[in-house]
Amino acid sequence: MLVLDGVDRYYNNKAAVSGVSLSIPSGSFVGVIGRSGAGKSTLLRMINRLVDPTAGSIRFDDLDVTRLNGQALRDWRARCAMIFQQFNLVGRLDVLTNVLMGRLNKVSTPRALMRMWSEEDRAIALSALEQFDIANLAAQRADSLSGGQQQRVAIARALVQEPDAILADEPIASLDPRNTKVVMDALLRINKHYGITVLCNLHSLDLARNYCDRLIGMSAGRLVFDGAPAALTDDVARELYGLEAGEVMDHAPAARPQETSGEAIAVAV
Numbered sequence: 156m157l158v159l160d161g162v163d164r165y166y167n168n169k170a171a172v173s174g175v176s177l178s179i180p181s182g183s184f185v186g187v188i189g190r191s192g193a194g195k196s197t198l199l200r201m202i203n204r205l206v207d208p209t210a211g212s213i214r215f216d217d218l219d220v221t222r223l224n225g226q227a228l229r230d231w232r233a234r235c236a237m238i239f240q241q242f243n244l245v246g247r248l249d250v251l252t253n254v255l256m257g258r259l260n261k262v263s264t265p266r267a268l269m270r271m272w273s274e275e276d277r278a279i280a281l282s283a284l285e286q287f288d289i290a291n292l293a294a295q296r297a298d299s300l301s302g303g304q305q306q307r308v309a310i311a312r313a314l315v316q317e318p319d320a321i322l323a324d325e326p327i328a329s330l331d332p333r334n335t336k337v338v339m340d341a342l343l344r345i346n347k348h349y350g351i352t353v354l355c356n357l358h359s360l361d362l363a364r365n366y367c368d369r370l371i372g373m374s375a376g377r378l379v380f381d382g383a384p385a386a387l388t389d390d391v392a393r394e395l396y397g398l399e400a401g402e403v404m405d406h407a408p409a410a411r412p413q414e415t416s417g418e419a420i421a422v423a424v
């Protein structure tokens with residue numbers, strides 16, 4: 156269980172995230188929604204400590220995430236893999252090596268420095284690529300791939316970390332509709348098949364409704380909605396998005412994926 160308690164993050168006396176408290180049971184697929192600047196990225200980045208909270212606590216089971224440093228912090232980051240809008244692959248390296256980077260925390264430092272991957276690590280990385288139908292690209296340079304393929308490589312890299320959670324910050328923001336579906340399906344598969352918690356910042360409300368078990372709505376840094384997708388009425392969404400509502404709600408909903416079977420969670424606000 157991931158628990159945030161009264162979490163704030165200030166930049167120059169201005170709150171990016173303010174007083175956020177929530178509990179996320181392991182295995183959830185949570186969509187974080189809200190208009191631009193609402194604090195979604197800051198929230199995700201605080202969970203894996205790319206950004207430090209100004210106040211409040213973040214706990215994962217018995218671990219006080221807010222107090223970690225050194226190797227313990229590196230271990231925590233390996234347990235909650237981040238996926239970014241811009242993929243963050245090493246473009247000049249081949250796809251398999253990029254995925255193997257996700258194993259760095261599993262091998263000794265000398266082996267990691269010399270990139271001496273074991274046959275087992277290679278098999279794990281190849282198997283992850285196979286799951287997302289891109290094993291045939293293993294030897295290609297990462298920067299020769301399409302955006303959708305690169306994001307699948309990034310997801311495979313996250314998967315081989317064997318994380319407890321995946322934090323995806325607008326993972327489909329630069330993708331076309333077909334690749335959007337492929338990437339969201341990949342995240343859904345990771346969630347349902349492996350039980351890995353997924354927290355995903357999404358601009359599109361339709362996608363969030365279709366894929367997530369639970370939605371967290373943010374506005375001006377505050378948590379203003381926490382509930383099942385069905386509880387997020389169009390009226391609440393309009394309130395949440397303000398002038399951006401048309402932009403995020405007018406798209407035709409994607410087909411609801413078969414695997415999604417999320418339980419409703421009570422609306423908090």
Ligand SMILES: Nc1ncnc2c1ncn2[C@@H]1O[C@H](COP(=O)(O)OP(=O)(O)OP(=O)(O)O)[C@@H](O)[C@H]1O
Nearest residue numbers: 166170171172189190191192193194195196197198
């Ligand atoms: N490093 C920073 N320095 C100063 N202000 C920041 C920094 N990072 C974020 N902010 C501010 O914090 C607020 C929340 O930003 P954040 O990126 O978390 O929002 P967001 O909901 O993810 O937006 P978007 O959907 O546009 O990415 C914004 O007002 C932003 O300008």
